[in-house]
Amino acid sequence: MKKASKLNPTIFVIFGGTGDLNKRKLAPALYNLYTEGYMPSKFAIIGTGRTAFTDEKYQKELLHSVNEFSRNGKVKKDKWDVFSQSIHYCTIDIKSQQTFENLKGEIEKYQADFGENTQVIFYLAVAPNLFPLIAQCLHQYKLTGNEENCRIVIEKPFGHDLESAKELNLLLSGIFTEKQIYRIDHYLGKETVQNMMAFRFANSLFEPLWNRTYIEHIQISVTEQLGVGDRGGYYEGAGALRDMIQNHLLQLLCLVGMEAPISFNADEIRDRKVEVLRAVRPFKPEEISSHAVRGQYSKGWVEGKEVPGYRSENGVDAHSNTETFAAVKFFIDNWRWQGIPFYLRTGKRMNQTSSIITIQFKDVPHHIFSNNVAETWQQNRLIISIQPEASIRLQVQSKRPGLDMVLNPVDMVFNYKGTYENDSPEAYETLLLDAILGDQTLFMRGDQVEAAWELVMPIIHTWENKKSLSFPNYAADSWGPEEAEALIARDGYHWFTLPIKD
Template sequence: MIPATNQRPSATILFIFGGSGDLNLRKLTPALYNLYLDNYLSDQFAVVGLGRSEYTDESFRERLLEGVQSFSRRKDDLEATWKSFSTAISYLQMDAGDAGAYSKLSDFVAAKEGEWGGPANIVFYLAVAPQLVPGIATNLGKLELCCDKSRVRIVVEKPFGHDLKTAQELNALLGGLFAEEQIYRIDHYLGKETVQNILALRFANSLFEPIWNRRYVEYVQITASETVGLEGRGGYYEGSGALRDMIQNHLLQMLCMVATEAPISFDANEVRNKKVDVLNAIRRIKPEQVKDVAVRGQYGPGQKNGKAIPGYREEEGVQPDSKTETFAAVKLFVDNWRWEDVPFYLRTGKSLPEKATVINIQFKPAPNYAFPDEATENWSSNQLTIGIQPAMDIRLRFQAKRPGQTLAIDPVEMVFSYKEAYKEQEPEAYETLLLDVMTGDATLFMRADQVEAAWKVVTPILEAWESDTVDFPNYEPGSWGPDAAQQLVEKDGFQWMMK
């Protein structure tokens, strides 16, 4: 997490495997540039792009400048600031599959540390396809410099395995090459300001924590919806699907933030211990229960905003009879003293009506026996809504008397908005996470046991879906998914909510 003071990392060399790729162009370099503008980078800082593409240092910098111009939240005065920032950027052409080429990294480190007159933190960021991670990690593990647990870190992007077995294999491989404190498994959702703010909301306010439990909370809903389809990612998505791509990592991590017990400190392992406790407490789903607690969908062809939309099976890179789900919804229970029998509903999908990530905490209704019938026509339970994206806000719905001579009760809202409350821009998620890596703070990164615990939650669903037949497509683009998703909450007497 961003430190309370303007703490800067010590001397740092950041190697980016896949340096010429999309993630670096869109996210990593714009984030580093913003950290530079905010004076969060060390004066002794170097970033090295690694890849097979042919770039000189200068052409690589020009390529990354295009990314900053397009994707950075700060584009003013680029002419002056980019030139000074980009002097720290260089490019090293190498084939990540060539074990002999890795000596170039050691040589670069030795030269740079000689120039700086002392040791540097070394970060290897694997912005590459998942199938390349084991080979790169193995070759890095052979370098003598990687034995330094205090200075060398490796960052691995999701997905962390395709299922529980492959996640365990990947963790075993990484754990055999690096110490756990060197491994940073990154989930960009955990870097978002409003996700981090959940802990502040809960544990810095005596108003909420006493009612944050099964006595007062009726249910919790977490929605991550997208309006777009595949956007050219058919090859990746075919091997993933909505459950793996979003629920197994992003949504379960947000559930952990909502459901966790209070940590005794914000030490990285203390916070992560509490999250693992939540994942281990989630009630395991038996095979015969899957159809009652999990729903999947796939969008077909249709019209959205007057425009013809191809179905998922018509997208590039998708099999014409694909069984991959583009929508998933599940009902989970956390079996502990705080949350026993409180349902947690999670849903995500593509080609839905709205792009948003929202957490809704619905409180149990207050008794209305003291009020006349005409006063309670608009009676509504209290609700806390945490907007993660695109709107970053927190909304508290409560009951109030309508002005006038008669007694009538209406629901009203109190709203906290980041945009309205603070003049400064919120940092992008990757800014927070990259700074944490450089300063050695693993609080917002997943530990091996956390990854495997999350896979254990969804594995029964994946196995049931793989063995069952399914009639796809089953929802229109621009709708809120298949009818069964509505029934999942309606049979409990509830409705899906957004805001």
């Protein structure tokens, strides 16, 4: 890792500087990078928004946010006093393009002070419908600079469907090179997700087994106890398939299913991910009902509190056809994975909040133990937990202590908290640092985004054109609709969960 003194001077311009994402994630991440010595020695943070703020008032706003949301707790006064001197605010009404002249003046002021190697990172922490307008304004006012010193970071959702994603890619590619575009998916910045590549490609133990010969099936499950909360208006136009499977879960599928890259190079790794998406078997309309399940939560009780059903949430249509749960069975048609099902599941108001990848290995070819000895027999599983705990578990059979030969499954566990003293960085810390370094390994490429949209569009079209008559079809604090259990049970399997320890 480069030392701060070796990093190029950097100007962060955060569109949506008064918004929730900046307050909860970006500002705390930038402050943590600074306190731990990963920020350039010369940097500036320019927050933008329509609300009029002085620099001092804006600095106080961010101080409250960092104190509340930083993983390191409240700021140290001496550190904050120095850090906050680099925070500036620029009032911008995106629909009034003349205000970009003010922003241009602020950027040029810092560039003159920092020198010719100064890089500018534009972070679009705004509503997706504003992405094209901001990009066009940056180009119009000649703020995009050269490709070595200018980057644009775009939050998900990247498009609403395949056509809108293509349109956005086309617009951006007319202003920026692909090298300048950082499509962010915060899931890829999580420590355990990054460790997937290290686990697979830095060890010789599992790679010979990582194929259809030894693996029976794979599950990727990301569930939430929370409902849509105050995001009902947004969620109505998205749904679980768009909001989670098209990006987060398909990214995890790529990490599990990809071939070994030649080197740890951004484009080399992203090439291997795109290969996976292109190998996923496309859906025919008549296959949707047997390969995909949707659900919508009803009212219920969660941790002793009554919660409303989705159709009673703020901003939600009383007759909504939007799914809050989705489960899909995918197949990857290549030599490594032919015939092995990948089950992806996500939902809101589920029994627990968890993100788990489970690799189920095939059973032993011949059982030598009697049923009495192996009454709790379980096939070997590799469980990669992203949350609530960051861990990797290998479940194997072992003899229970005692005079009798009795087998039961045991866990061989690697747990981050039990192994390392330091806290893992937040995902946004990792991704913001990569943006400073110009490392696109953990960011999505344009063709990757389009390939993911192409896979889910048949399901989206089917569900949008055929209203579900069963909604709501699962209770809050459950594991989703019965049809999801049937989806995997037809193949002789069941959904795995990881017991949460107090």
